[in-house]
Structures are given as structure tokens and as C-alpha cells.
Amino acid sequence: MPHITVTRAAFAASLASAIGAFAFMRGARASENFAVSHTDDQWRHLLGPARYQILRENGTEPPGSSLLLNEHRAGLYYCAGCELAAFSSKTKYDAGEGWPSFYNVLPDAIRTRADYELIEPRTEAHCRRCGSHLGHIFDDGPPPTGKRYCIDGLALKFVPGKTA
Numbered sequence: 001m002p003h004i005t006v007t008r009a010a011f012a013a014s015l016a017s018a019i020g021a022f023a024f025m026r027g028a029r030a031s032e033n034f035a036v037s038h039t040d041d042q043w044r045h046l047l048g049p050a051r052y053q054i055l056r057e058n059g060t061e062p063p064g065s066s067l068l069l070n071e072h073r074a075g076l077y078y079c080a081g082c083e084l085a086a087f088s089s090k091t092k093y094d095a096g097e098g099w100p101s102f103y104n105v106l107p108d109a110i111r112t113r114a115d116y117e118l119i120e121p122r123t124e125a126h127c128r129r130c131g132s133h134l135g136h137i138f139d140d141g142p143p144p145t146g147k148r149y150c151i152d153g154l155a156l157k158f159v160p161g162k163t164a
Contacts, residue, residue, distance in 0.1 A: 035082075077092075
């Protein structure tokens with residue numbers, strides 16, 4: 001196995017690049033205007049620590065931890081940040097990944113942006129009304145869209161019986 005030597009300068013450049021990408025992602029939401037907005041302290045108070053970490057800091061809950069994984073009733077899933085209807089139970093399916101998954105989103109509910117927090121770029125889904133991070137979109141979903149909206153359960157509030 002070849003020995004790889006990394007100079008301090010190369011390491012520093014790599015670290016700066018990663019920090020810059022992360023700062024760009026956090027700044028992307030800050031530079032947008034949303035119909036629902038609060039200060040960080042207000043968001044912390046409204047959401048609580050777990051939801052704040054996901055919705056406002058682009059966190060992810062542990063796979064398999066969401067109570068919404070086993071939710072099979074008809075209803076709507078709302079953004080936990082501003083209660084905008086985002087997904088219908090009609091498009092929910094079990095992707096086997098550990099997070100609630102949908103193959104479609106309700107009209108005008110989300111916006112997307114490139115996410116460079118991991119090595120591979122991903123597409124982040126965020127609420128169009130408050131900018132809250134909901135999860136990510138992948139191109140390995142079922143027909144008819146071929147999309148998998150992989151959404152953190154804590155990013156959503158489920159209301160049974162409502163339909164879109």
C-alpha cells in the first residue's frame with residue numbers, strides 16, 4: 001500500500017474548502033427571504049432542540065427513529081416549522097432507508113438547492129415558506145416520478161384525515 005503524505009498546506013486548503021462549502025450552505029438560507037421568519041432564538045423556542053437541529057441546522061435524525069415511518073393513515077404531512085402542507089400520504093412509501101419517503105411533493109411546497117456537506121453533491125429539499133431543511137431528494141424512487149423525497153420525520157407534522 002503506498003504511503004500518502006499530506007502537507008499542512010494541503011490539509012489546510014482542504015479544510016478551508018470544506019468549511020467554505022458548509023458556510024455557503026448555511027448562508028444560502030440566510031440570504032433568501034421567506035414569508036415566515038424568526039430569529040434563531042425564536043426558532044429554538046418554537047421548535048425545541050431536536051427539531052431546531054434538523055430544520056434550522058440541516059441535521060438528520062437517526063435512521064429508523066421516526067414514528068412517522070409506521071404511519072399508514074390517510075392524511076397530510078406539514079412542515080414542522082411553519083405548518084405548510086408539503087406531502088400527502090397518497091405518495092408515501094417504504095423505501096427501506098430509515099426515513100419517511102415520498103415519491104412526490106404537494107404543489108409549490110418546497111424549494112431545492114445543491115447540498116455539498118458530504119463528498120457527493122445531493123439535492124436538499126427545504127420549505128418554500130420558512131426555509132426549513134426537510135431532507136433530500138434522490139433519483140431512485142418509484143414510478144411515476146422516479147424521485148425519493150427522503151424526509152426527516154421531525155421536520156414534519158402529520159394530520160390524519162386531511163387530503164390534498
